[in-house]
Amino acid sequence: MKPESVSTKQERIARLARENPAMAFTSLNHYLDAEWMEYAYACTRKDGAVGVDGQTAEEYAVNLRSNLAELIDRLKSGCYRAPPLRRQYIDKAGGGKRGLGIPSFEDKLAQRSIVMLLEPIFGAPGSLALPAGGNPAPARDEAILPGIEPWACGGNDMS
Secondary structure (H helix, E strand, O other), X not given: OOXXXXXXXHHHHHHHHHHOOOOOOOOOHHHOOHHHXXXXXXXXXXXXXXXXXXXXXXXHHHOHHHHHHHXXXXXXXXXXXXXXXXXXXXXXXXXXXXXXXXXXXXXXXXHHHHHHHHHHHHHOOOOOOXXXXXXXXXXXXXXXXXXXXXXXXXXXXXX
């Protein structure tokens, strides 16, 4: 069951989006807290394939509170960088192979927490209008995050 504080925060985000459709949400990271991340953890599939780091959900849970606290800090500071995907190939019905990119468990958790922030804005009926076709995800070329500076966390290039 979704914690009341998470529901309340999502309702507030949705209300702001509905009441101020022209408003730009410049920061939502203040909503990320221990309870938010614990719920994101509860919603994240635990039996999926492991990523490039080989860490399972069970291993992540051994130090869950400290792992979540560190993840919150990296997400809020802008220092979080998704690790590389593990490449796995599966057979296609008509022959050939199709490549899959499998994220690490922590990256799945980070993605879930961000989805929980964005769903009230883009995914709910009555929220902001969706792009053509009803797809809430922008095209790859349109998915720009202004203000993200890779060098702020020790990086030295724009890759």
